[in-house]
Amino acid sequence: MTIAFYIAAAVAVVATALVIINLNVVHALLCLVISFLAMAIVFYVLGAPFAAALEVIVYAGAIMVLFVFVLIMLNTGGAAIQQERHWLTPWIWVGPIGLSAILLGEFVYLLWRAPVTATSGALVQPRQVGALLFGPYLLAVELASMLLLAGLVGAYHLGRTDRQETDKHGGKGR
Amino acid sequence: MLNLLPLIPAFPLLGFAILFVTAGLLPKRWITTIGVGSVGISALLALIVMFAFLGAPQPYTKVVWTWIAVSGFTPHIGFYLDALSGLMMLVVAFVSFLIHLYSAEFMSTDEGYSRYFAYMNLFVASMLVLVLADNLLFLYLGWEGVGLCSYLLIGFWYRDPVNGLAARKAFIVTRVGDTAMAIGLFILFTNLGTLDIQPLMQQAVAHWPVGSGLPIAAAALLLGGALGKSAQLPLQTWLPDAMAGPTPVSALIHAATMVTAGVYLIARTHVLYDLAPPVQTAVAAIGALTLLLAGFSALNQTDLKRILAYSTISQVGYMFLALGVGAWSAAIFHFMTHAFFKALLFLSAGVVVQRLGEEHDIFKMGGLRKRLPLAFWSFLIGSISLAALPLIDAGFYSKDLILWEAWSDGALGPWLWTAGLVGALLTAIYIFRAVFVVFFGPVRLEPTGPTGWRIAVPLVVLSILALVGGFVEIPPYLGNVPAFSRLMQSALPAPPAAVTAGSSSELMLSAIAALIAVLGVVIAYIAFRRRPAFLQAMVQSPTGLALQHFWETGWGFDWLYDRVLVRPFLWVARKDQSDFIDSFYTGLAVLSRAAYQQLSASETGRVRRYAAGITAGSIVLIAILVFA
Amino acid sequence: MSVVLMQHALLLAMVLFALGTIGVLMRRNLIVMLMSVEIMLNATGLAFIAAGSRWGQADGQVMFILILALAAAEVAVGLALILRLYQRLGTLDADAADSMRG
Numbered sequence: 018m019t020i021a022f023y024i025a026a027a028v029a030v031v032a033t034a035l036v037i038i039n040l041n042v043v044h045a046l047l048c049l050v051i052s053f054l055a056m057a058i059v060f061y062v063l064g065a066p067f068a069a070a071l072e073v074i075v076y077a078g079a080i081m082v083l084f085v086f087v088l089i090m091l092n093t094g095g096a097a098i099q100q101e102r103h104w105l106t107p108w109i110w111v112g113p114i115g116l117s118a119i120l121l122g123e124f125v126y127l128l129w130r131a132p133v134t135a136t137s138g139a140l141v142q143p144r145q146v147g148a149l150l151f152g153p154y155l156l157a158v159e160l161a162s163m164l165l166l167a168g169l170v171g172a173y174h175l176g177r178t179d180r181q182e183t184d185k186h187g188g189k190g191r
Numbered sequence: 192m193l194n195l196l197p198l199i200p201a202f203p204l205l206g207f208a209i210l211f212v213t214a215g216l217l218p219k220r221w222i223t224t225i226g227v228g229s230v231g232i233s234a235l236l237a238l239i240v241m242f243a244f245l246g247a248p249q250p251y252t253k254v255v256w257t258w259i260a261v262s263g264f265t266p267h268i269g270f271y272l273d274a275l276s277g278l279m280m281l282v283v284a285f286v287s288f289l290i291h292l293y294s295a296e297f298m299s300t301d302e303g304y305s306r307y308f309a310y311m312n313l314f315v316a317s318m319l320v321l322v323l324a325d326n327l328l329f330l331y332l333g334w335e336g337v338g339l340c341s342y343l344l345i346g347f348w349y350r351d352p353v354n355g356l357a358a359r360k361a362f363i364v365t366r367v368g369d370t371a372m373a374i375g376l377f378i379l380f381t382n383l384g385t386l387d388i389q390p391l392m393q394q395a396v397a398h399w400p401v402g403s404g405l406p407i408a409a410a411a412l413l414l415g416g417a418l419g420k421s422a423q424l425p426l427q428t429w430l431p432d433a434m435a436g437p438t439p440v441s442a443l444i445h446a447a448t449m450v451t452a453g454v455y456l457i458a459r460t461h462v463l464y465d466l467a468p469p470v471q472t473a474v475a476a477i478g479a480l481t482l483l484l485a486g487f488s489a490l491n492q493t494d495l496k497r498i499l500a501y502s503t504i505s506q507v508g509y510m511f512l513a514l515g516v517g518a519w520s521a522a523i524f525h526f527m528t529h530a531f532f533k534a535l536l537f538l539s540a541g542v543v544v545q546r547l548g549e550e551h552d553i554f555k556m557g558g559l560r561k562r563l564p565l566a567f568w569s570f571l572i573g574s575i576s577l578a579a580l581p582l583i584d585a586g587f588y589s590k591d592l593i594l595w596e597a598w599s600d601g602a603l604g605p606w607l608w609t610a611g612l613v614g615a616l617l618t619a620i621y622i623f624r625a626v627f628v629v630f631f632g633p634v635r636l637e638p639t640g641p642t643g644w645r646i647a648v649p650l651v652v653l654s655i656l657a658l659v660g661g662f663v664e665i666p667p668y669l670g671n672v673p674a675f676s677r678l679m680q681s682a683l684p685a686p687p688a689a690v691t692a693g694s695s696s697e698l699m700l701s702a703i704a705a706l707i708a709v710l711g712v713v714i715a716y717i718a719f720r721r722r723p724a725f726l727q728a729m730v731q732s733p734t735g736l737a738l739q740h741f742w743e744t745g746w747g748f749d750w751l752y753d754r755v756l757v758r759p760f761l762w763v764a765r766k767d768q769s770d771f772i773d774s775f776y777t778g779l780a781v782l783s784r785a786a787y788q789q790l791s792a793s794e795t796g797r798v799r800r801y802a803a804g805i806t807a808g809s810i811v812l813i814a815i816l817v818f819a
Numbered sequence: 820m821s822v823v824l825m826q827h828a829l830l831l832a833m834v835l836f837a838l839g840t841i842g843v844l845m846r847r848n849l850i851v852m853l854m855s856v857e858i859m860l861n862a863t864g865l866a867f868i869a870a871g872s873r874w875g876q877a878d879g880q881v882m883f884i885l886i887l888a889l890a891a892a893e894v895a896v897g898l899a900l901i902l903r904l905y906q907r908l909g910t911l912d913a914d915a916a917d918s919m920r921g
Contacts (some may be wrong), residue, residue: 018821026831033835034856037842042850062821063872064827068864075887080857080894088850089896091905097848097878100912105771111870113844115808117837124833128826137875138822145877161888168892174877175899177869178870178906189849798852798919802843 022062029055040101041093042093046084053077067143192243193251197271199236200319201281202229202310209310210309219304227291230284231313237284241277241676245688248274248681250389252325259328271325275682278523279322279453279455282530286447287315295644296441297545301437302349312442314340318448319325322455327376327386330456334372334420337449338365344444346437354435356486362431363615367420368426371457375412378405386732392462398453399466406466414470417453421507428748430504431488434496438541441496445535451526454510457517459684463491465684467494472603479610482508484746486617490624491743496539498625500743502577503533505614509593512607518596518686520679524664526588531660532576532586533654536622539569542646543629546638553625558634565642567630569650574626576657578712581705582669585661590615590663595697596686608700612707619711620718629720666697708775828869835862849901849911851893860890 039045045148051074060069150158208231210222216226254269272280288371291311296399298307317336324330346358382405383394417423422430422445433445434450441501444450457464457474462473483504489501543559543566544551560567575781576586594615598608664675676685718726729735741747770777793800827854835858842855871879901911908915 019823022821022823022827026827030830030834030838033838036858037838037846037851037855042848045851045854049858053861054856058867059828059831060868062832063823063877064869065872065883066866068868068879068883070863071884071887072861075891076857076861080891083894083898084850084854087902090902091850091909091911101848104912105845113805113841115809116803116844116915117840120806120813120840121812121837123810125830126367127817128829128833130826131826134825134873135822135895136825136828136869136872139872139875141872141875141877141880146880149881157881157885161885164892165852165888168845169897170897173893175896175903791921794920796920797914798916799844799847799913806840807842 018062022059023040025055025058025062028052031061040105042097042101043088045084046081046088050077050081053081060086064138064140066140192239192274193210193406194253195236195240195256196251196253196272196323199233199240199284200316200323200794202236203319204316205229206312207309207316210305210312214306215303215307216303219299222305223295223499226312227288229312230288230291230360233460234284234288234313238283239471240272241281244272244274245678250682250817252466254325263384264380264386266326266328268329268383269324269325269387272279272323273682274680275455275523276322278527278678279451282447282527283315283322286530286534286653287311287318287443288441289454289652290443290447290534290538291315292645293442293541293649294415294437296643297439297541306346307347307437308342310340311440314344314444318452321452321508324388326388327379330388330459331372331376331784332702334369334416334452334456337444338369338420339445341433344440345433345675347436347440348462348765350447357429357432359434364426364429364597365419367751368416371419372416372453373413375409378409378412378567379406381689387457389427390809392460394476394484395462395466396526396666401466403466407470407637410460410463411471411473413456414474417456418477419453419513421450421509422509423451423453424477424714425748427481427747427754429503431492431497431500434494438496438537438544440490441500442537442541444532445500446537447530447557450503450507451510451530453810454507455528457511457514461514461519461683464514471509471517472517473515475512475597475600475603475607478508478511478513478515479607479614481505482614483617484612486621486637488744489621490617491739493553494549495544495553495556495629496537496552497623498621499533499536499540501771502536502622504786505618506533506577509590509611509614512597512611513593516597516600516604516607517684518593518600519683520676520685521589522591523595523679523683524675525593526586528576528657528660531653532573532584534655535569535650535657536573538646538650538653539566539573542566542642542650542742543570543638546640546642547636548639550636555630555635556629557632557636559638560630562634562638563642565647565650569654570630571626572654572657577622578708579615579704580708580712580743582620583657585656587705588664588666590662591666591701595700595752598700600695601684603711612704615704616707616711619708620715623712623715623722627715631720660800666701668692725812733775770815825869829866832862832866832916835859835865847913849904849913852913853875853897853901855892857890860886 029052032055033047035048036052037047039048053072053158057069057077058065060072206225209225215610247443250271252269252271254267257269258266284582291308294307294311298304301307304364314337315339319333321330321333321337324333342358342362345361346355348354376386379391380397383391383398385391385394388777391480395406419426430445432451434441472522476641485501485505489505491496492498492501510522510525510529513519513525543556543563544565547556547562550556571583576584579586579590581587590611594608594611597611598604613807663672679685730739744750792799823840825847837858839855839862842858843852844913846852846855847888866887867882869879871882902914905911
């Protein structure tokens with residue numbers, strides 16, 4: 018089973034790399050979905066099936082779909098690809114890669130110095146997760162629900178356009 | 192009666208306060224009444240107090256309240272009356288009253304009428320404080336007050352910038368002296384622990400041996416202050432320019448009272464000068480040099496008031512000469528007679544100038560003898576007294592006394608006497624030059640306008656005083672009336688007995704001096720009435736022109752000070768225009784502004800930049816956590 | 820379900836996080852930037868899961884659920900904002916929204 022971990026990890030890394038390099042946004046989106054699916058497999062191998070299921074349903078299923086909807090609404094088209102090509106000059110890479118490399122380096126150093134440990138290999142049942150959620154982490158759950166409510170209201174309010182604005186922009190938006 | 196003493200400076204001060212607050216809103220008659228009346232009441236009170244004092248000549252002190260009360264230093268607002276301050280007070284108050292009366296008519300058409308009387312009242316109050324103060328700090332208050340009023344009154348017609356410049360020059364030059372005096376006061380206080388004059392003098396005698404460093408320093412610094420106020424060498428340059436003020440101001444401040452403040456100071460602190468013989472010799476030497484210098488300069492002036500200004504410098508030089516040889520009461524006697532005849536000269540000159548429509552050049556005047564008889568006789572009497580023509584005038588007795596006491600003073604005596612004699616000759620020549628040029632000869636400019644009683648009365652009174660004021664001190668060979676010096680003895684040390692006793696040499700020297708004075712009149716008569724062409728020819732030669740110019744500009748002192756002091760100062764000021772000393776503080780502002788601009792440039796508004804910043808920051812934080 | 824070295828799991832999380840950082844810093848398209856943020860959040864979740872499975876407890880998964888909720892809310896609001904920004908600026912360029920400069 019460990020081999021599955023490594024394969025899925027490789028897929029995830031490659032897909033993520035493709036996401037950030039891709040000129041076409043829709044293609045990047047799809048690559049990201051693949052990355053999330055690979056992540057779900059990793060979660061399963063690590064003994065967290067519930068998390069794996071949630072990853073697929075919520076992350077790849079809901080959040081990415083949101084992205085797709087927005088892209089459809091924006092409807093940028095071929096001009097966007099040209100624009101991206103224009104933006105992504107070779108020199109752009111240097112700074113971000115440098116910074117990230119340093120960050121990565123620090124963490125690798127930390128991992129290097131830590132004692133070698135392994136996961137327990139046990140499968141954590143959803144029942145256990147549910148018991149924790151309704152037990153010690155009850156408050157966190159309530160807070161998360163508040164957060165979601167706030168996000169809901171905020172997104173609704175921001176997404177709404179008034180009559181005047183629509184007229185100004187010549188009927189764009191909703 | 193003596194406890195009326197504090198009221199004497201209080202009334203002019205009150206007058207000033209009223210006129211200052213109402214600032215020209217009062218009707219003219221009220222202003223006159225307040226302005227002249229306050230000084231009149233002051234003069235009356237001075238007379239009453241002086242009479243009471245003469246009845247029982249004891250020094251009298253009246254402390255009104257404590258000014259400052261710091262540990263060990265408690266100067267009071269206190270007034271001290273003895274023969275010296277009493278006489279000064281009387282002369283100042285009385286002459287001031289006459290001049291105020293004169294001003295009421297002289298300045299009647301001026302738009303600054305109220306302001307004028309306010310300043311004059313403040314001046315009289317300050318001068319009275321100066322002479323009556325019982326401690327040196329209070330005296331310094333009066334000293335500064337008269338300096339301030341001098342500035343305000345010289346620059347009275349402030350719309351003309353020349354007047355402002357003259358006022359500024361006066362203030363700055365006297366400031367140099369005032370600073371020296373302040374340092375002298377510091378030395379006195381730190382070493383002797385008090386500034387009250389009488390205890391100070393006793394402390395000085397008790398603690399300081401004759402000729403030691405401290406009294407020399409203190410006396411020299413106080414002398415510096417006196418030189419500034421009294422316009423002696425090297426601080427004499429301000430007085431001729433101070434003639435830019437109205438004539439009554441010149442009469443009061445720059446002839447009769449303020450310029451004698453230095454004389455009063457030295458007389459008051461004579462104990463210090465007795466403890467510092469080198470400084471006293473310096474006083475005499477400065478007096479002698481100044482009177483010669485000013486005499487030569489007065490001879491070459493064409494402005495009537497400038498002649499009188501240089502004459503004042505010269506006569507105060509005589510007073511300093513007297514102080515320097517230890518003839519304290521002779522100096523005060525000369526102060527009194529000088530106040531009378533110099534005020535008289537200025538006031539009559541003022542009449543002449545005003546009637547001729549503000550014409551100051553004597554060579555544009557002429558023949559005013561018949562046109563302005565009052566001015567002529569006043570000026571003539573004043574000139575006679577100034578030149579010290581024998582017997583008939585007050586100036587003769589005082590100048591004679593000074594010359595005799597100068598001769599009797601040790602090794603330097605004969606030199607000082609010679610200087611005084613040459614000065615007397617020059618005095619006679621220059622003042623009669625003015626008399627002959629202005630009042631004799633053909634009429635060049637017609638005078639206009641009347642002269643009222645308020646101008647006539649002071650002129651008449653001063654004329655009488657200039658003639659008879661000297662009879663209080665008649666030398667032994669003429670009748671021996673030492674009333675004045677007897678009065679002064681209660682306050683000032685008397686000259687040695689050999690001097691006061693009559694001697695034939697005194698008579699002889701006196702005769703020489705009288706002859707010299709008459710000779711001067713004769714020379715002036717010949718040079719300016721009979722043979723003016725001869726003098727013109729002598730002057731036209733190259734050396735003659737150069738000498739005349741040199742003497743006319745006061746022996747080049749203005750030029751010297753301009754080159755040595757004013758120009759370097761202006762150069763430094765110009766160099767410091769951007770105030771590089773201040774650049775440390777402005778540099779901080781500039782630095783923070785630059786830092787702000789740098790930081791502001793880092794706020795590009797772009798999200799990616801901010802994200803990069805966050806990443807870099809987190810890298811640093813993690814590095815600190817990991818490696819430290 | 821199998822024994823995996825912690826180092827490797829955390830290394831994977833770290834690499835994904837670094838890639839997400841590169842994406843945020845490098846791309847100018849707002850949507851891609853938001854996607855990169857999602858990558859980073861996901862990587863963090865992976866780290867929590869790995870930590871939870873080290874001890875065999877469910878706490879890691881609970882944290883992951885909370886992160887998920889957070890990401891969902893954030894994406895919703897973020898996309899709404901991107902829409903409004905597109906309406907205002909007419910472009911998806913992140914550098915076009917720099918009126919807060921200075």
